[in-house]
Amino acid sequence: MEAGTLARTEPSAFERLSRAVRASPGRTALVIIALVALWLILDYGLQAWGQRTVNGLVSGSYFALGAVGLTLVYGILRLVNFAHGDMLTFGVYIAFLVSVTLGAPFAIGVLAGVVATAALGVTFERVLFRPMRDARARMLQLLLVTIGLAFVLRNAIQFVAGPDVKRLDVNVTSTIEFLGLRIGTTELVVMLIGFAVLALIALMLRYTTLGKQMRALSDNFELAETTGIDTDRIVIATWIFAGGLAGLAGGMLGAATGVITPNIGFFILLSLFASVILGGIGNAYGALAGGLILGLSQEWSTLLIDARWKTAVGFAILIIVLIFRPQGVFGRERTL
Amino acid sequence: MTSLAFTPLAISFDIFTSWDFWIAVGVLAGIYGIFTLGLQLNVGFTGVINFGQAGFMAIGAYGMGVLVVEAGWPFGWALLGSVVLAVAAGLFIGLPSLRLRADYFAIVTIAFAEIVRFTAQNARELTGGNLGLRQFDAAWVDFANPLARDLADLGLESDRPDLLPLLILTWIVFMLLIFLLTRLQHTPWGRVIRAVREDEDAARALGKNPFLYKLQSLALAAAIGAVAGHLLALQLIQLNPDSFQPLFTFIGYTILVLGGLASYLGVALGTLILWTLLEATRFVDLPLSGDKVAALRFMIVGVILILIMRFRPQGILGKREEMQLGD
Numbered sequence: 001m002e003a004g005t006l007a008r009t010e011p012s013a014f015e016r017l018s019r020a021v022r023a024s025p026g027r028t029a030l031v032i033i034a035l036v037a038l039w040l041i042l043d044y045g046l047q048a049w050g051q052r053t054v055n056g057l058v059s060g061s062y063f064a065l066g067a068v069g070l071t072l073v074y075g076i077l078r079l080v081n082f083a084h085g086d087m088l089t090f091g092v093y094i095a096f097l098v099s100v101t102l103g104a105p106f107a108i109g110v111l112a113g114v115v116a117t118a119a120l121g122v123t124f125e126r127v128l129f130r131p132m133r134d135a136r137a138r139m140l141q142l143l144l145v146t147i148g149l150a151f152v153l154r155n156a157i158q159f160v161a162g163p164d165v166k167r168l169d170v171n172v173t174s175t176i177e178f179l180g181l182r183i184g185t186t187e188l189v190v191m192l193i194g195f196a197v198l199a200l201i202a203l204m205l206r207y208t209t210l211g212k213q214m215r216a217l218s219d220n221f222e223l224a225e226t227t228g229i230d231t232d233r234i235v236i237a238t239w240i241f242a243g244g245l246a247g248l249a250g251g252m253l254g255a256a257t258g259v260i261t262p263n264i265g266f267f268i269l270l271s272l273f274a275s276v277i278l279g280g281i282g283n284a285y286g287a288l289a290g291g292l293i294l295g296l297s298q299e300w301s302t303l304l305i306d307a308r309w310k311t312a313v314g315f316a317i318l319i320i321v322l323i324f325r326p327q328g329v330f331g332r333e334r335t336l
Numbered sequence: 337m338t339s340l341a342f343t344p345l346a347i348s349f350d351i352f353t354s355w356d357f358w359i360a361v362g363v364l365a366g367i368y369g370i371f372t373l374g375l376q377l378n379v380g381f382t383g384v385i386n387f388g389q390a391g392f393m394a395i396g397a398y399g400m401g402v403l404v405v406e407a408g409w410p411f412g413w414a415l416l417g418s419v420v421l422a423v424a425a426g427l428f429i430g431l432p433s434l435r436l437r438a439d440y441f442a443i444v445t446i447a448f449a450e451i452v453r454f455t456a457q458n459a460r461e462l463t464g465g466n467l468g469l470r471q472f473d474a475a476w477v478d479f480a481n482p483l484a485r486d487l488a489d490l491g492l493e494s495d496r497p498d499l500l501p502l503l504i505l506t507w508i509v510f511m512l513l514i515f516l517l518t519r520l521q522h523t524p525w526g527r528v529i530r531a532v533r534e535d536e537d538a539a540r541a542l543g544k545n546p547f548l549y550k551l552q553s554l555a556l557a558a559a560i561g562a563v564a565g566h567l568l569a570l571q572l573i574q575l576n577p578d579s580f581q582p583l584f585t586f587i588g589y590t591i592l593v594l595g596g597l598a599s600y601l602g603v604a605l606g607t608l609i610l611w612t613l614l615e616a617t618r619f620v621d622l623p624l625s626g627d628k629v630a631a632l633r634f635m636i637v638g639v640i641l642i643l644i645m646r647f648r649p650q651g652i653l654g655k656r657e658e659m660q661l662g663d
Contacts, residue, residue, distance in 0.1 A: 080439050132646060139439055140385060144593060145645045147586050151638025159631040270450060273443055281440075312454040315447040322444050323432040 029329040033293065036300070044303050050181050052299040058187045058256055060295025061194025065249035066268065067275035067287035068201055069242030075218030075282025076238050079129065080143050083150040084246060085269030086157075089262060091117040091247030092168075092254035093157050100169050110251035114244045121243025122236060124149065130235075150266065158262040165259050172258035190252045197248065198288050205284050210237055218282045271298075271311070274318035280328025289330060356495045359503050361615045363571050366506035369607035371564035372588045373513050373600060374557030379589075380597040380654075381521065382553040383533035385442045387585055388429065389561045391449030394580035395422045396562025397569040398456050398463055404472040406462060411475035419562045425452075426558030430551045446582055457577040468574040476570050498570075506567050513560065514600045521600075529553055590637050593644050596654025605653060610640070 011019070021028045041049045070084045091113035099109030128145060137145075174185045183191075205211035213234050216224040225231050253268065254260045275294045279286020294314055301313040321329065371393060378386040399418025403409040409417060425448075433444045456463045463469055480498035487493070487500055494500045520526050529549050531539040536546040569575055587610070595606025614633050622629060650656045 080442065128642070128646065137645070137649070140379070141645045141649050143385075143439065143442065144589055145642050147589065148638040148641030148645065151586070151641070152635050153638075155631040155634040155638065159628050159635070163627050163631070270447055274447075277440075277443070306458070308458050309454065312451050312458075315451050315454070318447045319433070319444055319451075322436060322440055326436055326440055 025325065026330045029293075033296070040300055040303055047180050048303060049300075050179070052303060053296065054181050054183050056296035056299030057292065058183070058191045058194075058295070059298065060292035061191050061198065062249045062252040062256065062291075063268070063271055063275045063295050064198055064288045064291025065194060065245050065252065066272045067279070067291045068198075068284055069245040069249075070272050071276045071279065071282055071287040072214060072218065072238050072284055073242045074276065075284075076214065076221065076235065077129065077133070078139070078142075080139075080146065082143065082146040082269065083124075083153055084146075084242075084272060085265035085267070086150045086153040087117050087120060087243060087246040087265065088250035088253060088268070089157055089260075089265030090120060090153060091250030092260050092264065093161055093250075093262075094247070095251045095254060096161075096166055096168060096260060100166070106169055106255070110248065110255075113251050114247040117247030117250070118240045118243035121239035121246070125235065125239045154262055154266060161262065163262060165261050167259055168254050170255045170258055184256075186255050186258075190256050194252055197245075201245075202285060202288060210234070214238060214241075215284070218284070270318065271314045274314045274321075277318055277321055277326075277328055279330050283328060283330055286328050286330035290328070293329075356499070357615075359494050359499050360571075361611055363499065363503050363506055363567075365607045365611040366503070366510045367564050367567045367571065368584075368588060368591060368611070369510050369603055370506070370513060370567065371561060371584070372591045372595075372603045372607065373510075373517060374560035374564075375585075375588050375592050376597075376600055376603050377517060377560070378553055378557045379592060380599070381526070381533060382529045382550055383438075384434070384550050384553055385438045386445055386554060386557060387442045387582070388445030388449040389557065389588055390580050390582055390584040391445070391452040392422045392426060392558040392561030393565035393568065393584065394449070394452045394456055394577075395425050395558075396565025397575055397580070398469070398565075399562070400566055401469045401472040401569060401575050402462055405469060411472075414472075415566055418566070419559050422558040422562035422565075423555045426555040427551065430554040434547060434550050434554065446585070449580075449582060449585065453577050453580050456575075456580065463575070463577075466577065468576045470574045472575075473570055473573065502567070502570055509563065509567065510604070513563075514604060517600050525549075525552075587637060590641050593649070593651045593654075594640060596651030598655060599651075599653040602651060602653035606651070609652075610637070613640075 037049070037053075040052075066084065066088055069087075070081060073079050073081050073084070091110075093113075094116040095106070095109035095113040097109075098104050098112040099106045104112075128149070129142070132142060132145065170186050172184060172186060175182050176185055176188060205215060213224070213229050214237070216227070216229065217231060217234050217238075221231070250265060253264060257264075271294060272291075275290035276287050278290030278293055279288070294317065297317060298310040298314050301310050305313075371389060374389055374392070375386060378384040396418050399421040400411075400414045403414035403417050404411060407414075429445065429448045433441055436444065457465055459465075460467075477498055480501040483501045484494075484497040488497075492500060521530075528539065528544050531542070531544070532546040532549050539546050539549075568579065572579060591603060591606035591610050593606075594609055595602030595604070613636060617629065617633055617636070622632075624632070644651060
């Protein structure tokens with residue numbers, strides 16, 4: 001068969017489908033998710049599916065919060081931050097220090113965690129990343145520095161607080177029943193706050209000047225710089241944002257589980273990367289959606305296979321997306 | 337914490353007498369060295385940012401263990417079989433993902449290594465899960481014990497009889513691999529992978545397919561990782577998934593950049609320096625609990641990584657002009 005004759009034939013159904021998928025990958029992803037949901041409902045019942053969905057939205061909300069900061073730092077600074085998970089840990093340990101050790105209400109503790117982690121992010125930028133960028137440091141150099149930072153941060157926390165499990169002052173026993181679905185009161189609060197903050201971030205990125213400038217820098221740093229954006233200011237704002245959200249995500253993660261260890265953030269780092277990659281690296285809206293999708297997929301997978309595999313499901317999604325669509329489900333087509 | 341640095345530190349003299357302890361450290365330093373040779377081949381010579389080396393090591397160790405214990409293979413065949421498995425895994429993960437940008441590839445490979453570890457943890461019927469896998473090393477013990485007796489006659493003894501033979505074996509393998517890999521670097525193949533590292537387009541213009549060379553480099557590193565896994569299995573006696581955390585790969589990178597990129601001898605230097613630094617802290621009488629000392633040791637690893645990358649990214653023996661650190 002000659003190539004020429006092939007090209008002239010009518011596009012087959014498969015070709016048309018693949019073209020449609022390529023044209024709007026986000027919509028395709030939503031269709032696939034809806035189909036999977038429908039299949040799970042029909043096979044396992046609405047109640048079982050609903051319970052997993054609720055659980056998935058809880059974990060999805062702190063995945064999304066953690067992932068937004070990670071993706072912004074990547075998009076704007078081209079920095080793969082392996083210390084991001086440990087920034088979550090830092091946030092929740094500050095919350096522990098303020099609320100349990102010093103006796104303040106838990107909400108104040110989380111707020112202190114947000115502020116302290118934002119300050120930590122700015123410190124990293126000023127002491128390490130800016131001088132390194134000025135010295136034209138390469139990708140691997142920066143990446144290994146973040147791994148070093150992760151080691152220092154995690155073990156400094158362990159040095160001060162000890163390696164043992166700490167109990168946060170949150171109520172993990174009271175639950176609310178609604179339509180036969182059970183959710184912990186604290187988990188519900190975590191989910192609601194998570195969604196509220198996610199909505200605020202989306203609005204901020206869409207409508208404020210700062211948000212627009214951040215997206216512009218993430219899209220094309222040099223081009224944005226030539227339009228007169230004060231890149232230095234935006235970079236600092238990005239770190240404040242990324243750090244603060246990491247601190248908040250850490251507080252939520254701690255509240256949802258009730259107990260913390262110095263490894264808590266590092267354990268979900270790859271899930272955060274998976275969320276980021278699902279949404280397309282550097283795409284903040286994508287990371288929000290990616291976090292929720294990841295939370296849902298991990299919980300839904302427990303209907304099909306043993307729950308002990310659910311973290312691995314997240315990693316498998318990460319690999320599959322990177323191999324078949326490295327620009328992410330919501331990212332634009334471009335060469336990588 | 338700063339006050340700590342000014343506390344006068346008493347150094348205990350155990351450091352000179354605990355022979356058994358240093359044998360164990362020497363075994364670990366050798367195993368980490370072999371492990372890091374694979375990273376050197378990938379990162380230092382080919383420009384492939386492999387973060388999944390702990391996964392290949394786990395496949396080597398668990399592959400061998402499962403083939404001996406569950407499938408009843410002879411020890412030698414199990415060693416060979418698990419190297420084949422690791423190479424297959426390297427091809428399997430490299431084929432679809434080596435075309436990705438370097439930072440994406442790093443994330444894919446770390447996720448791959450974590451999947452391997454989760455599988456070791458959760459496929460309990462095969463691997464024993466967190467309870468561990470034992471009794472794969474009868475052939476080694478049979479071989480090592482007479483050797484240990486001969487060494488004891490010479491006055492060289494250790495509490496665990498097979499540890500001294502393992503130390504010798506590990507360092508023979510390590511040195512042999514350094515020799516072979518250095519030779520490999522002077523073959524046409526070795527020159528092509530360096531060309532790929534420097535400029536893929538130029539290599540392509542000369543009719544070489546960079547992708548194939550990167551894939552071969554990754555497969556070879558996977559085989560080296562599997563060998564490190566075999567030796568680690570013999571050292572551990574019992575395999576646990578926790579021994580194959582990404583931490584292992586991160587420490588490998590610390591050794592790599594400490595010794596220097598694009599230098600196999602640098603790996604030997606790096607592993608000796610790092611392990612001396614890490615273990616010497618055990619003999620400094622700090623007024624601290626064991627947990628705190630453990631945390632402090634890993635903080636040292638982190639600080640070393642940061643300082644080298646900040647101030648001397650080519651490491652001790654690395655050459656600046658040979659340094660390719662991703663785009």
